Structure formats: C-alpha cells, structure tokens
Amino acid sequence: MAKDTYFPICLRMKGRLCTVVGGGSVAERKIRSLMDTDARIKVIAPRWTPAITKWIDEGLVLGESRVYRDGDLKGSFIVYASTDVPSVNEQVCLEAEQEGMMFNRSDQADTGDWVDPAVVRRGQLAITVSTGGASPGMAKAIQCELQQEYGPEFEEALDWLAGLRVTLKETLADPRDRQRILKELWTEDTIDQIRNGELHKLKQKIAVALEPGGK
Numbered sequence: 127m128a129k130d131t132y133f134p135i136c137l138r139m140k141g142r143l144c145t146v147v148g149g150g151s152v153a154e155r156k157i158r159s160l161m162d163t164d165a166r167i168k169v170i171a172p173r174w175t176p177a178i179t180k181w182i183d184e185g186l187v188l189g190e191s192r193v194y195r196d197g198d199l200k201g202s203f204i205v206y207a208s209t210d211v212p213s214v215n216e217q218v219c220l221e222a223e224q225e226g227m228m229f230n231r232s233d234q235a236d237t238g239d240w241v242d243p244a245v246v247r248r249g250q251l252a253i254t255v256s257t258g259g260a261s262p263g264m265a266k267a268i269q270c271e272l273q274q275e276y277g278p279e280f281e282e283a284l285d286w287l288a289g290l291r292v293t294l295k296e297t298l299a300d301p302r303d304r305q306r307i308l309k310e311l312w313t314e315d316t317i318d319q320i321r322n323g324e325l326h327k328l329k330q331k332i333a334v335a336l337e338p339g340g341k
C-alpha cells in the first residue's frame with residue numbers, strides 16, 4: 127500500500143492550549159518541544175517524570191495528577207495521546223476527533239493528524255527532519271549531524287538578516303530594489319561564511335550593493 131506523504135508546516139502556538147495525556151519519557155520529549163514555543167501546556171497522568179514534575183512546580187506546565195477522563199481535552203488546540211496504554215490512547219484520539227481537534231498518537235505512526243519531526247533550533251531558525259514514521263532513529267541521527275553542521279553562529283546571522291530585512295523595507299520603497307540587494311548575499315560561499323563566523327563578509331556584500339550605482 128502507498129505510504130502517506132506528510133505536509134510540513136510551522137504552526138503558531140502562542141497562547142494556545144496543548145494537552146498531553148501521559149507523563150512518561152515520550153510525553154516529556156513532546157512537552158520539552160512545546161516549551162520552545164509560547165503554547166499553554168497541560169499534562170494529564172497519574173505519574174510523571176522528574177523533569178515534568180519540575181516544570182509543573184515552576185508553573186511552566188499545568189499538571190492534572192490522575193488518569194484521563196472523557197472531557198479532559200476541552201479547549202485544546204492540539205492533543206498528544208502519549209500513554210503506554212493503547213486503549214487509553216485510542217480513547218483520547220476518539221475524543222479529539224469528535225471535538226475536531228488535531229491529535230498525535232505516540233504509539234502509532236499512521237494514526238493521527240501529524241507526526242513530529244526531529245528539530246534543530248538556532249533562534250528563529252528551525253531545521254526539521256521527518257521520515258514520516260518510517261525510522262525515527264534515522265530522523266534523530268540526521269538531527270545529530272545537523273546539530274554539528276549548523277551551530278549557534280546561525281542564530282546570530284539570522285538575527286542580523288532579520289534586522290537587515292526590516293531596515294531595507296523601511297528604506298527602499300521598491301520591492302525589486304530590496305530583492306536585488308538581498309540576492310547579492312546568497313552566493314555559493316555564504317553558508318560557509320556564516321559557519322566560519324565571517325558575518326562581516328556578508329555585511330561587506332550588502333554595503334557594496336547599497337553603494338550608489340552598486341551592482
């Protein structure tokens with residue numbers, strides 16, 4: 127049978143309620159990932175890991191210390207069914223489906239609305255890897271490689287690029303002018319220059335392009 131092809135998008139999570147049912151190592155990983163965003167996070171489980179306990183104590187996560195009950199998902203934007211009991215996960219997914227909420231089922235790759243990718247974050251840069259459930263181990267291995275290849279210098283470079291874009295929008299009225307200048311940046315060696323911490327070389331390219339009569 128043909129495999130599903132998943133559609134990658136980046137969701138805006140600010141203020142949205144995400145409910146995680148289950149409090150084990152998988153739930154912990156899902157919550158850790160949600161905590162990179164400004165989502166509101168609720169976890170429902172009779173027992174949870176020390177890391178989850180700490181987040182609840184710190185007020186970063188709302189904890190309901192009990193088994194899942196029908197109706198628990200009220201108000202959720204997205205839902206994780208992440209217990210180690212398949213019949214419970216099934217119930218959670220059923221409620222989510224009835225309520226029209228998107229859900230992820232941790233114990234079944236091909237059930238649910240999405241699968242989580244492995245992510246490397248460098249500030250606003252998010253590099254995601256997905257094998258669509260075929261091999262989470264491979265996704266993780268590629269994530270480890272990308273972590274080495276794309277270090278913290280990419281966060282700094284992206285901050286600068288974002289600022290540059292804002293400035294150009296403010297100072298150059300014609301979008302074609304902005305595009306011409308920004309295209310000058312992206313030559314074969316730009317990524318290596320960022321990697322080598324040579325942001326000044328990017329700044330130089332922009333300065334040249336901005337000169338009167340510049341390229």
Ligand SMILES: C[C@@]1(CC(=O)O)c2cc3[nH]c(cc4nc(cc5[nH]c(cc(n2)[C@H]1CCC(=O)O)[C@@](C)(CC(=O)O)[C@@H]5CCC(=O)O)C(CC(=O)O)=C4CCC(=O)O)c(CCC(=O)O)c3CC(=O)O
Nearest residue numbers: 233234235241242243244256257258259260262263265266
């Ligand atoms: C479908 C998916 C659903 C979902 O969770 O969204 C899913 C499902 C399952 N994972 C299983 C096993 C493992 N998962 C990991 C690791 C990660 N799993 C993640 C995502 C996903 N896992 C989604 C698909 C992603 C994709 O394919 O690209 C990552 C990328 C992100 C994250 O979880 O946030 C995170 C790595 C990144 C990180 O750590 O940051 C490891 C490796 C390890 O832990 O070292 C193992 C053991 C090795 C192995 O099996 O390869 C099992 C089998 C359980 C069993 O055998 O019983 C199932 C259930 C099934 O296959 O049905």
Ligand SMILES: NC(=O)C1=CN([C@@H]2O[C@H](COP(=O)(O)OP(=O)(O)OC[C@H]3O[C@@H](n4cnc5c(N)ncnc54)[C@H](O)[C@@H]3O)[C@@H](O)[C@H]2O)C=CC1
Nearest residue numbers: 148149150151152153171172173193194209210214232233
């Ligand atoms: N998506 C992924 O990356 C992976 C998924 N899995 C799958 O995810 C499942 C969970 O894995 P772990 O977190 O390692 O299990 P775990 O055993 O560490 O944690 C299970 C959690 O579910 C809670 N729970 C049990 N019954 C519940 C109920 N009725 N209501 C609410 N919470 C309940 C437990 O209190 C516990 O917090 C595994 O069974 C496996 O099938 C496993 C490895 C990776």
